[in-house]
Amino acid sequence: MKYSYQKALSCFFLFYFLLSQCQISNATAEHYRGGASSIAFATVGRPRYAFDIYSLRISDPSKELRLTDGNSINFNGYFASVSSALPFLKNYSLPSVNLVYVTERNGSTSIYLDAVHFSPSLRVQPRSLLGVSTQFNRVQIPLVGDDKFNGLVSMKDRPSLVGQSLVYVSTHENPGKPRASWSAVYSTQLTTGSTLRLTPKGVADFSPAVSPSGAWTAVASYGEEGWHGDIQELGTDIYVVSTLDGSNRIKVIEHGGWPSWADDSTLYFHRRCDDGWWGVFKAVLTVENGRFHSKSTVAERVTPRGLHAFTPAASVANKNFIAVATRRPGSQYRHIELFDVVLSEFIELTRTISPNAHHYNPFISPDSALVGYHKCRGTTSGGRTNELHVESVNSPLPNISLFRIGGSFPSFSPDGLRIAYVKSPGVYVMNSDGSGARMVSSRSAFSTAWDWKRKGVVYTSVGPTFASETSKVDIISINVDDDDLSYKTLTIGGENNAFPSASPDGKWVVFRSGRSGHKNLYIMDALDGEKGALHRLTEGPWSDTMCNWSPDGDWIAFASDREDAGSGSFELFKIHPNGTGLQKLIQSGSGGRTNHPWFSPDGKYIALTSDYAGVSSEPISNPHQFQPYGDLFVIKSDGSGIRRLTHNSYEDGTPTWGLKASVVANVELSDSESLCSFEDCRWLSISTTKSLGSSNRQCAEI
Known part of the structure; x- marks a missing residue:
């Protein structure tokens, strides 16, 4: 039957959704038995974020293309490979981009897959897939969210699609300890709904990155000593675990965050140094008999002092450059730049086309042709803000x-x-x-x-x-x-x-x-x-x-x-x-x-x-x-x-x-305040010490 795969998958999602809703309702009914009422609250700056995901072609970064649909807040993107997205896109023409991202539409966070066609003409007319309507030149599929898979909810940090499994962060499990982060990395098999926690109990993991082979996942992590109230750098270390089941967990880098793989043994990451600057580092991991070892890993600082560089994205197809977010002296905004790791030179991308906007968390396509990021969209083409x-x-x-x-x-x-x-x-x-x-x-x-x-x-x-x-x-x-x-x-x-x-x-x-x-x-x-x-x-x-x-x-x-x-x-x-x-x-x-x-x-x-x-x-x-x-x-x-x-x-x-x-x-919103009027991190200061502190040799350049 022509659409048997989609129908079967739709039926499964519907069954699982109904089952999960019953489970959730029973649990919450035991907690709250009051009458119908409302809770209203405020969120600092949130109504004006209105993020969308954009991309630039690295060979010609003069034109910015918006990839997401302007609905609510869309952020933390990931370019999925054709092989990973193909099972969800049968009977559709191959898209130009397979984009996995976090979205906050409908009042809760979800992770979507958008198959985006750059050309306005499709070889076949887009249809509804898994009950979600398509529009213009995209096919849009919800992968996991508050209404699927037993109500997994969170600010879902850095999703990755590996085969037919989604690796992401969720905060749905209470560790049972006050002030302990609920963030943990999970893997959901999308065709069965089977969800596996990759993070050990009592540990908080952030910013997962799956290696090019899919075999390993690197995370920024802190352990049972817990969170000490830092709102700048969390003091995480980087661990590597098996993507399959979370086994073979081992610390490979002390003091680092936001890992990104260049190949299955090379990681880029960021850390804040004693000289005050955030920098991007490169580490070549020790691998013996197909497993990582806890031998001391040498980390080399690749970005220079004199500016902040963070949230790196490694290029798998082209090892000569990485994408980073920067905050330069004299600028109020963070921008996306390429950094040539061979020549130690920056190539500006976003500042020349949208100088007065913040750009967040770059990611690179599998063929290294595109760099993606998210920023506040301002008004849409129809004049609406969705703020x-x-x-x-x-x-x-x-x-x-x-x-x-x-x-x-x-x-x-x-x-x-x-x-x-x-x-x-x-x-x-x-x-x-x-x-x-x-x-x-x-x-x-x-x-x-x-x-x-x-x-x-x-x-x-x-x-x-x-x-x-x-x-x-x-x-x-x-x-x-x-x-x-x-x-x-x-x-x-x-x-x-x-x-x-x-x-x-x-x-x-x-x-x-x-x-x-x-x-x-x-x-x-x-x-x-x-x-x-x-x-x-x-x-x-x-x-x-x-x-x-x-x-x-x-x-x-x-x-x-x-x-x-x-x-x-x-x-x-x-x-x-x-x-x-x-x-x-x-x-x-x-x-x-x-x-x-x-x-x-x-x-x-x-x-x-x-x-x-x-x-x-x-x-x-x-x-x-x-x-x-x-x-x-x-x-x-x-x-x-x-x-x-x-x-x-x-x-x-x-x-x-x-x-x-x-x-x-x-x-x-209907007032006259300037759109996207929110600040960058106030503690991301340009005021730094002039010399490297002697107490932190991890930040010394090699």
Whole structure:
């Protein structure tokens, strides 16, 4: 039968999808039994990424070609060989490019295979394959994602297609240890759905790269000692394992990341040196009797000092050059360049065609004719940006709507129909479906909370963020339903008063204040503020902050560094409004951060943001994030039963929990801010020391 292969594969995927959904639903139903509701949250910079994958022909890099379809965020590409892609493309003309990549469409991450034809004419008309529509000159196939293979979810780092198996990173398994990364390398056999974990338990692996023969996979890894909070370089070593089953695992390079194979015994990788520059290194591995050995491997620094070079991509067909991302002095942007390893010379690629854009994570086609990378696309040919102000996100919890907004500190109105949020420099209110957004205050603000009893009253903090105890920050109330938008200042003196949360009876507001010289919690009159009444709730030489009042009025949850004051490490606590019953809820390991608690509408659960799951990818491979380890979690109100909601390398934060399950359609940005307005890693500084430090001989040039 002409399409028997595709039909059989489609039937298998459908069966496996239904089976996995049953398994997921049963598991989550045991965790959360509340009524229908919504969690909204913010992600730093994420609404403006809008990444697509592009390529340049190395022999003539004057014309840039966009390879992905402009839908959502597409990144971390890989050119698959014809032999690997062919089983999925029967009855189709051979494409110009087989592109495997990560995509975040439909509210979760997936890995797709796109067969892209450069010519607009096809020898056969493209058809739907595995239930996915084709468009223009591409055939698009989902390989693995949140809706397949038992819900494997993650920021899927650097996928590779090897035969009919996909090698990738997923974060779906909880290692059971706070602040330990969930990132591990897996191999999924796509025709059977059989998935094998290649990473040992208790270990975190990143940035997998499969050798040209397919026999070996190199990973950047750290072991059981865990993650120490680094957001610059993770301090990984490079290991090699058998791609077949993860066996024969051996450390081949100490201190390195982002491995890339030139052949089955030669690796390129990056590391940050004591001289301050990121450099690319080459290592020839020791192989005896077909196996790697732990003998000392000599690594040679190939890129010079004086610029940053990282995320290398080796060329298998042409050993004379590699592709790297660079950040040069005098430039605000990272660009893709070729580096001739024989002549030690750079060849610029992207700067000449798009000088004012960041370009990420190059990869080279099997014939070394093309170099690919991803960057922010700006507007599409039709004028649309696909950059979203409100984005629906797949929720792992039943009855819970989960969505991201293009602002921060959202809060739902008591009836669940509106959301207040902060978007620099002011406070806004919109309908819970993302429509009708309007500014209600133009003052610099952070945090929002609605009054439970007085309709239309929103509390916020006005003043500088991340400021000292003596900074002038006040709490105000805004009646957003008044035609003239009346404002009322509730605090006196301006000693960093912030994070208001109203009591369910509408009589009181809890907030944090630095008036004593330390940030502690206070309760004041909701209508008249401090002038009406003021009570101190907590006292001590530490910071208690980010408070939220439970719907039944019995508890106030808050974040505090009281167990290690001044360290920047925060845990969650709860306390009765009368100051009794202090309980510690959850801690994210030694030195960890757990913040922004918010009670569920029934008061039985708490949403929060935390670094509990460590990091999901090498930070240098992504745009700037203050906390690339920040994900959303839900716990029971007694601190037990932690459940992860988001899996990515962004800073997800400031969650809020609303009364109703909102039906949210994606809403595009409509403001006049410049597109793609996000930063490169701030710590990727051009300021470096002049000489190589004597303590790190690994970075010495040979």
